[in-house]
Amino acid sequence: MATDSREVVVMGGGLAGLCIALQLKQRDPDIDVLVLERSEHPPPRAAFKVGESTVEGAVHHFAETLGLTTWLEEEQLRKSGLRFYFSDGDNTDIARRVEIGPSQTLPVRTYQLDRGTFEERLGKLAIELGVEFAQRCVVRDVTVAEGDGMHRVSVKRDGAETDIETRYLIDATGRFQLLKRKLDLAVPAPHKANATWFRIPRRVDVGTWSDDADWQARNEPYNFGDGRTGDIRFHATIHLVGHGWWVWLIPLAGDITSVGVVVDDRVFPISELNSLEKTMAWMEEHEPQAYEAIAPHLDEVMDFKFLRHYSHNCERVFSPDRWYITGVAGAFHDPLFSVGSDVIGWSNTFIADLILRERAGEDVSSRVELYNDIFLNRYVAPMFDVFQDKYLLMGNPQIFSLYVHWSTAWYWSVLANFILHDKITDLAVLASVEDETNRAIELLRAVQKFFVDWYQVVGNSERTDYFIPIFTHPWSNRLLRELKEEWTNEEFAEKFRNNLANLEHTACEIFWMAVQALPNPLERRPIDPYAISMDPSRWEADGLFDAVERPSPDPIDLDAELGDYHWFNDPAHGELART
Amino acid sequence: MIALHRPFMTSESTQQWICEDCGFIYDPAKGDPDGGIPPGTAFGDIPDDWVCPDCGATKRDFIQL
Numbered sequence: 001m002a003t004d005s006r007e008v009v010v011m012g013g014g015l016a017g018l019c020i021a022l023q024l025k026q027r028d029p030d031i032d033v034l035v036l037e038r039s040e041h042p043p044p045r046a047a048f049k050v051g052e053s054t055v056e057g058a059v060h061h062f063a064e065t066l067g068l069t070t071w072l073e074e075e076q077l078r079k080s081g082l083r084f085y086f087s088d089g090d091n092t093d094i095a096r097r098v099e100i101g102p103s104q105t106l107p108v109r110t111y112q113l114d115r116g117t118f119e120e121r122l123g124k125l126a127i128e129l130g131v132e133f134a135q136r137c138v139v140r141d142v143t144v145a146e147g148d149g150m151h152r153v154s155v156k157r158d159g160a161e162t163d164i165e166t167r168y169l170i171d172a173t174g175r176f177q178l179l180k181r182k183l184d185l186a187v188p189a190p191h192k193a194n195a196t197w198f199r200i201p202r203r204v205d206v207g208t209w210s211d212d213a214d215w216q217a218r219n220e221p222y223n224f225g226d227g228r229t230g231d232i233r234f235h236a237t238i239h240l241v242g243h244g245w246w247v248w249l250i251p252l253a254g255d256i257t258s259v260g261v262v263v264d265d266r267v268f269p270i271s272e273l274n275s276l277e278k279t280m281a282w283m284e285e286h287e288p289q290a291y292e293a294i295a296p297h298l299d300e301v302m303d304f305k306f307l308r309h310y311s312h313n314c315e316r317v318f319s320p321d322r323w324y325i326t327g328v329a330g331a332f333h334d335p336l337f338s339v340g341s342d343v344i345g346w347s348n349t350f351i352a353d354l355i356l357r358e359r360a361g362e363d364v365s366s367r368v369e370l371y372n373d374i375f376l377n378r379y380v381a382p383m384f385d386v387f388q389d390k391y392l393l394m395g396n397p398q399i400f401s402l403y404v405h406w407s408t409a410w411y412w413s414v415l416a417n418f419i420l421h422d423k424i425t426d427l428a429v430l431a432s433v434e435d436e437t438n439r440a441i442e443l444l445r446a447v448q449k450f451f452v453d454w455y456q457v458v459g460n461s462e463r464t465d466y467f468i469p470i471f472t473h474p475w476s477n478r479l480l481r482e483l484k485e486e487w488t489n490e491e492f493a494e495k496f497r498n499n500l501a502n503l504e505h506t507a508c509e510i511f512w513m514a515v516q517a518l519p520n521p522l523e524r525r526p527i528d529p530y531a532i533s534m535d536p537s538r539w540e541a542d543g544l545f546d547a548v549e550r551p552s553p554d555p556i557d558l559d560a561e562l563g564d565y566h567w568f569n570d571p572a573h574g575e576l577a578r579t
Numbered sequence: 580m581i582a583l584h585r586p587f588m589t590s591e592s593t594q595q596w597i598c599e600d601c602g603f604i605y606d607p608a609k610g611d612p613d614g615g616i617p618p619g620t621a622f623g624d625i626p627d628d629w630v631c632p633d634c635g636a637t638k639r640d641f642i643q644l
Contacts, residue, residue, distance in 0.1 A: 038613070138613040140613075140615070156613065175601070175633070175634040175635055176630075176632070176633075176634065176635045177635045178635075181630065181635060270599070274602065305601070305602065306601065306602055307600060307601055307634070308599060308600045308601070309600065
């Protein structure tokens with residue numbers, strides 16, 4: 001058996017694997033990187049993988065860190081943010097459904113990725129930079145070394161077996177989760193949800209589903225920034241939602257549409273959806289307008305796939321023994337909010353940093369532990385709270401809209417700020433906001449739990465004909481714009497503190513909106529946002545009222561930010577706020 | 580006896596199984612050579628530590644198709 005010796009072996013040449021290979025090679029052209037991929041390039045166009053919709057953190061990673069701006073602009077479709085349509089009756093008239101989504105072009109560019117063309121491009125770039133990209137390679141076994149030893153990877157290619165020794169080993173095997181299984185690192189995720197999806201070579205445009213003049217007129221066109229415009233609904237990631245489910249419609253370049261159905265396992269088991277026929281029958285019942293748009297073209301469907309209980313977590317992803325797990329091979333949360341490629345960018349940046357430092361002779365043992373702690377305990381774990389039980393809330397447009405509004409404001413204030421300001425490996429900056437980061441995570445958990453609490457009190461609520469131009473409210477929109485501002489480290493810390501104070505204030509405001517549903521509404525007074533709940537018998541003991549009024553150092557207009565949501569409690573208020 | 584026995588053997592060695600987590604179909608005629616399972620291996624004869632080549636689910640996550 002032939003034996004080869006390498007510096008870095010990446011198992012898996014998908015998005016995570018090709019990106020880390022590129023990142024390493026761009027940072028140091030002398031590094032030797034071998035990528036082992038099971039399939040053969042080029043991958044099929046569009047009908048390849050899901051994870052098409054990107055958010056600001058991922059786009060920063062692809063565009064700025066990896067320098068792919070030109071390819072994103074030339075080959076992929078712009079994304080105009082998220083839009084949600086809540087259920088109304090039998091869902092036969094989209095114009096009657098409560099809609100939330102930006103009414104104007106958002107200030108930070110994001111994209112809808114055709115994963116086939118994108119990964120083909122990544123593969124070509126990796127090869128151009130000198131990465132060895134070996135395809136049709138199956139990893140048969142791995143022996144992980146301890147201490148200073150070399151890892152061994154047994155590979156089969158075209159019938160021949162090779163043993164490869166490597167100093168650095170990266171697992172990017174996706175759902176196959178090779179190292180996690182081998183080293184018994186799996187951590188089950190409590191979030192149980194299922195998804196089915198397919199692609200069709202047709203434009204599925206919700207903007208054409210109603211000719212209601214008011215509905216057509218309430219958004220501005222999407223502005224590409226170069227004189228061209230498009231339809232803001234067409235470019236969005238569309239979510240058609242109801243209690244326990246959402247349907248995604250994602251446009252891809254070349255008039256292809258990605259269609260997915262994602263369900264809470266408690267509401268719809270996978271057995272009701274695990275074929276194209278069953279998914280379409282489900283859609284005919286729950287989302288008839290989507291069904292009507294798609295059903296005539298079923299003979300053109302490009303693929304169909306499903307996953308049961310897709311969420312999973314990992315005990316360790318970076319090892320002092322120089323193995324690393326990235327992407328879906330480590331943790332996967334949920335397709336909602338499209339955080340998958342953000343997670344890849346974050347973990348790859350940690351991995352590249354650890355390998356390049358270690359390779360330069362630095363003792364990285366404490367950094368490895370710190371990065372594991374940050375990644376798993378301060379990023380991945382809190383993010384699970386964002387998804388846990390939230391599909392149930394899709395049956396209540398007020399709670400779910402506020403959940404989207406507050407959760408994205410949290411993401412832009414906390415995670416996205418670290419990513420877009422390139423601070424995730426800057427230990428001095430991380431230390432300067434450590435207390436605030438811990439508080440932000442504690443607040444996230446308190447508020448995420450509160451949304452579920454609130455839903456348990458009020459349940460589903462169907463409302464008709466309302467529009468909230470989410471993400472265009474003054475503070476949310478400013479948070480987005482600030483992601484692109486240049487800051488000194490002092491400014492970064494100051495903004496971070498101010499954002500946290502405003503997240504606290506908005507959490508309190510949400511509490512006051514929610515408690516109106518309780519039989520004995522409470523009189524407004526200072527409250528502790530970390531102690532909010534919908535159980536009055538717990539308030540004293542939890543210290544809800546042990547709070548003094550703490551004005552925000554950079555106060556925001558709470559009515560301008562959240563006033564639209566009062567409509568759900570009092571329709572007159574919302575209408576006034578909107579005019 | 581032989582006539583009764585043969586169809587049973589045939590169905591066991593050609594029975595396809597599907598991964599309930601991702602829909603991957605195990606076909607004994609093809610086996611899973613990349614995963615160390617030669618063509619012609621009935622599902623029941625696959626070692627217990629074999630996993631779904633697409634999603635990593637265990638053998639227990641497969642049901643008869």
